[in-house]
Amino acid sequence: MKVAAHLLQAANLLLHPGCAFCGLPRLPGYPLCEACHADLPWLPVEYNPTIAGCTASLSAFAYHPPINNLLLGIKFGKNLRELAVMGELTAVGILSQLPTVPDAILPVPLHTARLHIRGFNQALELARPLAKQLAIPLLTDTITRHKATQAQTELDSNQRQHNLHQAFRVQKPIRHQHIAIFDDVITTGSTARELASLLLAHGVQQVDIWSCARSILRQKHEAGAQIDYH
Ligand SMILES: [Zn+2]
Numbered sequence: 595m596k597v598a599a600h601l602l603q604a605a606n607l608l609l610h611p612g613c614a615f616c617g618l619p620r621l622p623g624y625p626l627c628e629a630c631h632a633d634l635p636w637l638p639v640e641y642n643p644t645i646a647g648c649t650a651s652l653s654a655f656a657y658h659p660p661i662n663n664l665l666l667g668i669k670f671g672k673n674l675r676e677l678a679v680m681g682e683l684t685a686v687g688i689l690s691q692l693p694t695v696p697d698a699i700l701p702v703p704l705h706t707a708r709l710h711i712r713g714f715n716q717a718l719e720l721a722r723p724l725a726k727q728l729a730i731p732l733l734t735d736t737i738t739r740h741k742a743t744q745a746q747t748e749l750d751s752n753q754r755q756h757n758l759h760q761a762f763r764v765q766k767p768i769r770h771q772h773i774a775i776f777d778d779v780i781t782t783g784s785t786a787r788e789l790a791s792l793l794l795a796h797g798v799q800q801v802d803i804w805s806c807a808r809s810i811l812r813q814k815h816e817a818g819a820q821i822d823y824h
Contacts, residue, residue, distance in 0.1 A: 614679040615660075624686075625679045634683070635661060639691040641810055645783040647790035648775070649800050650694075653808035654687025657779055661807050665778055669716050677719050684806040685723040696802055697770035698731045699724060700793070702777040702785055703739040703762065720806050721776040733773070737762050737792065762789055764796050772800040780805045 613620040613627035620627050626634075635656040642651040655661045668677045701718040709715055718734060725732045740763050775789050786803040793801050 648803040650802040653805045654684045655807040657807040657809045681720045681723040696772040696774040700733045705739040716778045768796045774802040777805045780808045
């Protein structure tokens with residue numbers, strides 16, 4: 595191929611980048627092609643069990659392939675392009691099911707030692723497109739995580755709650771009445787419960803829990819319908 599042809603191809607890719615997953619032509623104004631969109635394990639709202647203390651529980655996806663692998667890859671590989679795509683897709687999934695708009699989003703804080711090692715808080719980065727599209731603030735320094743908790747995935751349900759007890763600390767007065775806690779993945783909901791009880795104890799009236807993905811039984815999600823990307 596001539597140099598000019600290579601340049602033209604590169605320019606075309608920059609101007610019209612393909613689907614973020616497969617490279618084929620994507621849907622207008624959307625990071626994916628129709629087939630990749632349809633293949634994702636979108637999670638309908640009726641498959642989101644409620645969590646004690648939280649009014650609404652919304653997750654964009656079931657924690658199944660390829661979402662689980664993408665999230666793990668982003669967390670440990672710092673793939674910023676995939677992180678941006680996942681943030682956009684999460685916003686599509688959450689906004690399509692949103693009953694009421696909260697006053698602010700609280701991404702689950704990461705302990706500073708872990709933040710230092712990883713370089714970014716995945717929950718915060720995934721929540722950015724949601725906050726932007728809803729035009730509401732992200733609360734990044736209202737609550738901090740002061741206990742370097744053991745990775746939740748290594749613990750059973752009781753150990754998780756004990757592990758999280760008093761892990762979070764309120765750093766400034768909370769003025770918002772309705773807050774959505776945002777995490778990358780919800781498994782047992784113990785982190786959300788701990789944060790929700792802290793927010794409610796500090797005068798917040800309504801707490802929702804949102805996430806990119808949620809661990810649910812495979813059969814349950816597969817019985818569900820797909821959602822539209824619009
Ligand atoms: Zn595709």
